[in-house]
Amino acid sequence: MRRAHAVEWVRAAEGELIARLPEGTLMQRAAAGLAATCAELLREGVPGRVYASRVLVLAGSGDNGGDALYAGARLARRGARVRAALLAPARVHAGGLAALLAAGGRVTDDLAEAERADLVLDGIVGIGGRGPLRDTALPWVDAAGRGAATVVAVDLPSGVDPDSGAVPGAAVHADVTVTFGTHKPGLLVDPGASYAGVVRPVDIGLGEVRGAGADGEALSTGASGAAGRSLRGADTTPLLLDGHVVEALQQEDVAALLPAPDAESDKYRRGVVGIAAGSARYPGAAVLAVGAALHGGVGAVRYAGAAAREVVRAHPEALVGEGGPKDAGRVQAWVVGPGLSQDAEAERAVEEALDAGVPVLVDADGLRLLARRGAAPADALLTPHAGEAVALLAGIGVTATSAQVEAERLRFARELARGYGCTVLLKGSTTVVTGPHGPARVNPTGTAQLATAGSGDVLSGLAGALLAAGLTPLDAGSVAAYLHGLAGRLASGGDVPVAAGAITAALPEAWRRSCHSGGATG
Numbered sequence: 065m066r067r068a069h070a071v072e073w074v075r076a077a078e079g080e081l082i083a084r085l086p087e088g089t090l091m092q093r094a095a096a097g098l099a100a101t102c103a104e105l106l107r108e109g110v111p112g113r114v115y116a117s118r119v120l121v122l123a124g125s126g127d128n129g130g131d132a133l134y135a136g137a138r139l140a141r142r143g144a145r146v147r148a149a150l151l152a153p154a155r156v157h158a159g160g161l162a163a164l165l166a167a168g169g170r171v172t173d174d175l176a177e178a179e180r181a182d183l184v185l186d187g188i189v190g191i192g193g194r195g196p197l198r199d200t201a202l203p204w205v206d207a208a209g210r211g212a213a214t215v216v217a218v219d220l221p222s223g224v225d226p227d228s229g230a231v232p233g234a235a236v237h238a239d240v241t242v243t244f245g246t247h248k249p250g251l252l253v254d255p256g257a258s259y260a261g262v263v264r265p266v267d268i269g270l271g272e273v274r275g276a277g278a279d280g281e282a283l284s285t286g287a288s289g290a291a292g293r294s295l296r297g298a299d300t301t302p303l304l305l306d307g308h309v310v311e312a313l314q315q316e317d318v319a320a321l322l323p324a325p326d327a328e329s330d331k332y333r334r335g336v337v338g339i340a341a342g343s344a345r346y347p348g349a350a351v352l353a354v355g356a357a358l359h360g361g362v363g364a365v366r367y368a369g370a371a372a373r374e375v376v377r378a379h380p381e382a383l384v385g386e387g388g389p390k391d392a393g394r395v396q397a398w399v400v401g402p403g404l405s406q407d408a409e410a411e412r413a414v415e416e417a418l419d420a421g422v423p424v425l426v427d428a429d430g431l432r433l434l435a436r437r438g439a440a441p442a443d444a445l446l447t448p449h450a451g452e453a454v455a456l457l458a459g460i461g462v463t464a465t466s467a468q469v470e471a472e473r474l475r476f477a478r479e480l481a482r483g484y485g486c487t488v489l490l491k492g493s494t495t496v497v498t499g500p501h502g503p504a505r506v507n508p509t510g511t512a513q514l515a516t517a518g519s520g521d522v523l524s525g526l527a528g529a530l531l532a533a534g535l536t537p538l539d540a541g542s543v544a545a546y547l548h549g550l551a552g553r554l555a556s557g558g559d560v561p562v563a564a565g566a567i568t569a570a571l572p573e574a575w576r577r578s579c580h581s582g583g584a585t586g
């Protein structure tokens with residue numbers, strides 16, 4: 065599991081550690097890890113490349129600038145030609161600047177340095193950043209973008225809000241982000257995530273406060289090697305309990321959650337999912353949702369609704385009926401809403417599915433009908449895109465636009481989960497799944513190719529099947545998003561447009577890759 069911690073937590077952990085360590089230790093660990101990564105990037109392609117390479121440090125007024133200046137000093141000592149642009153000269157980190165100058169680095173105000181650099185270190189602002197990037201930084205950020213330099217963000221790309229991933233103005237587009245101690249939520253959630261490039265965590269010892277590696281994954285210890293050492297001496301009490309706010313499933317997590325039939329399984333024990341979707345006029349959503357559900361690990365798929373004939377023609381495996389959910393026979397979970405329209409019959413289907421006493425996934429038209437109720441059963445899973453989220457928010461008295469929802473996905477997903485009292489999967493560039501409490505899950509496998517007609521119907525059928533197979537709404541939603549994203553990537557082969565049917569066709573391969581070791585998270 066990849067985990068991200070809020071700024072408040074990072075600051076508290078840092079405070080505890082600083083009290084135990086000689087002054088400046090954490091910053092030196094950060095700088096060492098940062099310099100090691102920069103050296104590696106400079107060496108890529110050209111052996112011995114650190115020597116005589118051109119490095120530009122963009123140093124803001126806080127400790128983020130300090131990290132960048134100390135890392136610059138380390139690179140200068142290895143023969144790099146390092147220049148530093150001081151964006152707030154009166155408040156620059158004095159120790160970092162002194163170290164850089166002593167190592168042979170120089171201060172510059174020549175913007176051309178940004179265009180001809182091999183590597184730019186973005187130390188403008190880190191977890192202390194609030195609001196849009198300030199004007200003094202903009203010409204440097206533009207110039208670095210024009211040049212061919214590899215841009216390395218220190219802790220996070222400047223201009224990205226660390227806790228929400230919002231990007232309220234200009235921001236640095238990084239090729240690599242070296243982040244300290246733990247991921248910050250803004251690195252895992254769009255739009256911020258799309259500015260971060262490849263994220264490389266560096267262990268600076270914050271993991272000790274939880275008694276485990278900061279990420280539950282292998283971390284670089286940086287050049288000093290000190291970061292990997294246990295800081296527990298006489299006092300073995302963990303400093304703080306784990307308090308991550310965002311997590312992203314990795315392949316091994318998905319493997320552990322996927323339902324697997326055992327020797328005793330028959331089709332009813334594996335779970336039966338019911339699908340109330342589509343209409344006589346729009347049968348496509350029903351066909352797609354049923355098709356995906358058939359690949360979702362259940363023993364059987366029941367369809368209830370007006371598109372029964374089309375469904376059975378496309379999927380002879382499905383058990384179909386033309387009535388509503390109430391007349392459909394036993395299921396372990398319902399999917400209601402895709403392509404349903406919003407007439408009285410659709411309203412009845414939603415009511416019946418919600419009253420069936422089993423977990424229910426509500427999507428599309430179902431969500432618009434649910435918004436009128438303003439509440440959902442605790443074991444419901446709502447799967448809105450930003451536009452549907454706006455309607456749901458209105459149902460609980462919150463006014464927001466689609467753009468606002470997309471800019472602050474974590475916040476609005478959580479608001480919906482709390483308001484409706486259930487689990488919410490907010491679709492989009494980073495799909496977020498969250499209940500009213502506990503960490504939110506963000507999906508690491510998404511691709512822009514998934515934004516295609518019918519793709520949401522596939523996701524609904526798949527997630528509904530996982531619900532029926534016994535997964536919790538949080539697990540069903542996040543595992544389905546993971547498989548759906550991976551199937552989209554497989555179907556598109558990178559950048560070829562995909563149709564929803566091709567996503568379904570790739571689900572078995574996505575499942576196979578996810579349940580075996582050596583899988584697929586990008």
Ligand SMILES: NC(=O)C1=CN([C@@H]2O[C@H](COP(=O)(O)OP(=O)(O)OC[C@H]3O[C@@H](n4cnc5c(N)ncnc54)[C@H](OP(=O)(O)O)[C@@H]3O)[C@@H](O)[C@H]2O)[C@@H](O)CC1
Nearest residue numbers: 078091125126127128189190191192193194196197198219
């Ligand atoms: N925590 C840890 O464990 C460790 C933390 N470490 C490092 O410290 C970093 C945090 O340092 P920090 O607290 O000094 O804040 P930082 O991010 O440098 O920014 C504050 C300054 O930026 C300014 N500013 C604000 N918004 C701005 C904007 N939009 N655009 C431009 N400027 C803006 C703000 O100015 P002011 O509002 O005061 O005018 C203030 O002066 C952290 O990210 C990591 O790199 C590591 O060394 C080791 C362990």
Ligand SMILES: [K+]
Nearest residue numbers: 186189218222
């Ligand atoms: K930064």
